[in-house]
Amino acid sequence: MPIDIETFESSPEDRLQHSGETNADRVMRFLATHPEQAFTQSEIRDATDVKAGSISVVLSRLEDRGLVRHKGNYWALGEVDNVAAYASMLESTRAANDRFGEEDMDEWLEHAVDDADEATE
Known part of the structure; x- marks a missing residue:
């Protein structure tokens, strides 16, 4: 995904290494730009660069969440309310990450409560 030149110029190199965009994000962005069309898995895979071994799983999970619809060999953007x-959730997450920084999973896990520990207390 492209970034603006100001972000390119002002961001440290390590910040520009990983966009954080998931396969699901790429599929949703692609389908959202074509809401009046339905595509085959291979068309979606080619347009999003999601690996062939992953596209089926990504689409199935998005369908389970109501974010895409599936009929025959074709997939389309899901119902408007779900999307x-x-x-909204994505935008809220991005805003929080911009304001507070992205979460460090290792740091988060240091403070997470282990269910086994809680059961013994």
Whole structure:
């Protein structure tokens, strides 16, 4: 995904190494730019560069969440309310990451409660 030149110029190199965009994000972005069309798995795979071994799983998980629809060999963007809720959640997450920084999973795990520890207390 492209970034603006100001971000390119002002960001440290390590910040520009990983976009954080998932395969699901790429599929949703592609389908959202074509809401009036349905595509085969291979068309979606080619347009998003999601690996052939992953596209089926990604689409199935998105379908389980109501974010895409599937009929025959074709896949399309899901119902408007579901997609709007997804987009809102993504925007909220991006805003929080911009304001507070992205979460460090290792740091988070240091403070997470282990269910086994809680059961013995």
